[in-house]
Amino acid sequence: MAESPPLLDPVQLGAYFALIEVVDLLRHAIEQQLREAGDLSYVQFQLLARLNGAPEGSHRMTDLADGVVYSRSGLTYQAGLLEKAGLVTRAPSPEDERSVTVTITDAGRERVQRVLPGHAEVVSRMLFQPLSGKDVETLAGLLQPVREHMRSTPPRSAARRRRR
Amino acid sequence: MAESPPLLDPVQLGAYFALIEVVDLLRHAIEQQLREAGDLSYVQFQLLARLNGAPEGSHRMTDLADGVVYSRSGLTYQAGLLEKAGLVTRAPSPEDERSVTVTITDAGRERVQRVLPGHAEVVSRMLFQPLSGKDVETLAGLLQPVREHMRSTPPRSAARRRRR
DNA sequence: TATTGTTATACTCTATAACTATA
DNA sequence: TATAGTTATAGAGTATAACAATA
Numbered sequence: 001m002a003e004s005p006p007l008l009d010p011v012q013l014g015a016y017f018a019l020i021e022v023v024d025l026l027r028h029a030i031e032q033q034l035r036e037a038g039d040l041s042y043v044q045f046q047l048l049a050r051l052n053g054a055p056e057g058s059h060r061m062t063d064l065a066d067g068v069v070y071s072r073s074g075l076t077y078q079a080g081l082l083e084k085a086g087l088v089t090r091a092p093s094p095e096d097e098r099s100v101t102v103t104i105t106d107a108g109r110e111r112v113q114r115v116l117p118g119h120a121e122v123v124s125r126m127l128f129q130p131l132s133g134k135d136v137e138t139l140a141g142l143l144q145p146v147r148e149h150m151r152s153t154p155p156r157s158a159a160r161r162r163r164r
Numbered sequence: 165m166a167e168s169p170p171l172l173d174p175v176q177l178g179a180y181f182a183l184i185e186v187v188d189l190l191r192h193a194i195e196q197q198l199r200e201a202g203d204l205s206y207v208q209f210q211l212l213a214r215l216n217g218a219p220e221g222s223h224r225m226t227d228l229a230d231g232v233v234y235s236r237s238g239l240t241y242q243a244g245l246l247e248k249a250g251l252v253t254r255a256p257s258p259e260d261e262r263s264v265t266v267t268i269t270d271a272g273r274e275r276v277q278r279v280l281p282g283h284a285e286v287v288s289r290m291l292f293q294p295l296s297g298k299d300v301e302t303l304a305g306l307l308q309p310v311r312e313h314m315r316s317t318p319p320r321s322a323a324r325r326r327r328r
Numbered sequence: 329t330a331t332t333g334t335t336a337t338a339c340t341c342t343a344t345a346a347c348t349a350t351a
Numbered sequence: 352t353a354t355a356g357t358t359a360t361a362g363a364g365t366a367t368a369a370c371a372a373t374a
Contacts (some may be wrong), residue, residue, distance in 0.1 A: 007284035008292075016287055018307035021231065023187040025314045028234060041363080061333065067185060070192060071366050076334055078364090098332040098373045114321050120171035123180055128172075130313040135180050135306055142295065142303050143182035149294040150189045205340080223355065235343050240357055241343090262350045262355040 022100075026126050033122050040114035043068060043078055045115065048087060053110045057102040060093060066124035087111055171216055190290050197286050200277035207232060209279065212251060215268035218277045222267040224257060251275055 008016065011053045027042065034040045040048070046068045061075060077094040079102055086107055088106035093099035104112075128136060172180065191206065198204045204212070210232045215221055225239060243266055246252040251272035257263035268276075281323045292300060 007281070007288045011300055011304055012288075012292055015304035015307065016291065018304060018311045019187060019291075020191070020313060022307055022310050023183060027184070062184070062331090069365090073367080074332065074365055080334095081363095086281075090343080096332080100173040100333065117171065121346095124171045124176075126314055127180065127310060130174055130309040131306065131357085133175075135206075136175055138302060139306050140175055140179035140182060142299055143179065143186055144305075146186050146291060147182045150186060150290055153290070164373075165350085201352080203343075210356095226354090233342090236356065237358080238342055244357095265355065323334080 016161055022127070026123070027121050030119060033118050034115055037118045038111050040111065040115060041078075042061065044082060045112075045119075048104060048108055048112050049080060051088065051102065052109055054104075056103070057109075058101050060099045060101055062099070064102055082108070168262065190287070193286050193290055194283060197277055197282050200280045202277060203277050204275065205242075208246060209283075210275075211242060211246065212268060212272055212276050213254045215266065216227070216273055218268075220267070220272075222265050224265055226263070228266055246272070 016160070031042050034042060034045050038045075042049075047064060051059060061072075061079065065072065065075045070079065079088065080089060082155060083090055084153065087105060089103050091102050091103070093101045130137065172231060176202065191217070195206050198206060198209050211228060212227065215223060223278075225236075225243065228243070229236065229239045233242065243252065243254060247254055251269055253267050254264050257266070296306045
């Protein structure tokens, strides 16, 4: 049996560690800002923001889950919190009685607006301040293919994640 | 009052979203791998890895906390779990009786070794597969200054984080 | 039968505040 | 007084499995 070479070279390790640390610090700061400015968790903000950007301010639960949450029950839980807070409503979908349509309320839109400036400020200050415009383009250009690759690649132990 | 321009331009938004999504998916996959291969959470793995890389396999609690955990009690909790699992030991520091020195055990080192190949495989496959060697260098070069900037910048609401 | 969503439940993790002990 | 760490406690979030209803 041959000795397997290390799977990651030093440059890769550096990129990986930096990536994780940067996002960790950024995310922590954002979560604090969202909590203080609008009493929202990051997941809740993501859900609201997605609804806010949707044509009718609505999505089916299944569509909402995509990319934000990893289990159905997790989404039900978060949607329940948002509903209790009056930021969304839930109603059976007209076309498919099994589905639930989640809709953002006016209060929900206001909440997003209230939180947005501070959110952008944190991202701008922490992430983009040390980067030039050209840098940001480069960064976006590098991450785009990675994102697509991750989205399209079935998580190696598939079964478990049929439903995201 | 002047209308404030959006703080983030479309390219920045794209970079930001991609960054968050990529790390989110990556981290989720890694956490699954670590749990299955070695019954470790990411935080626990980070702590063990740091100890494993330390000169004597030891760190004071305070040093250990740095960058991995955001509250002292959180570290006590995780260190307690690792100790209960026999992966580290804790003992009062010789020089400063207030401090606790955490040391990785042989079992701890074995655990890290057991988990490492799979970890590297996930990172390699998910993150680096779509990137060229040159891309990785560029990415590392972009993230490095951001990382340093974040480390050196006091979190705007300082007081709360005197102790990390 | 397959899909959509909810519920019950159990568990992990995090954070705040109060506390102990040493410097 | 300040620092290092622990404990008690409470809360937020997540995931699995069992379930009900619709397609």
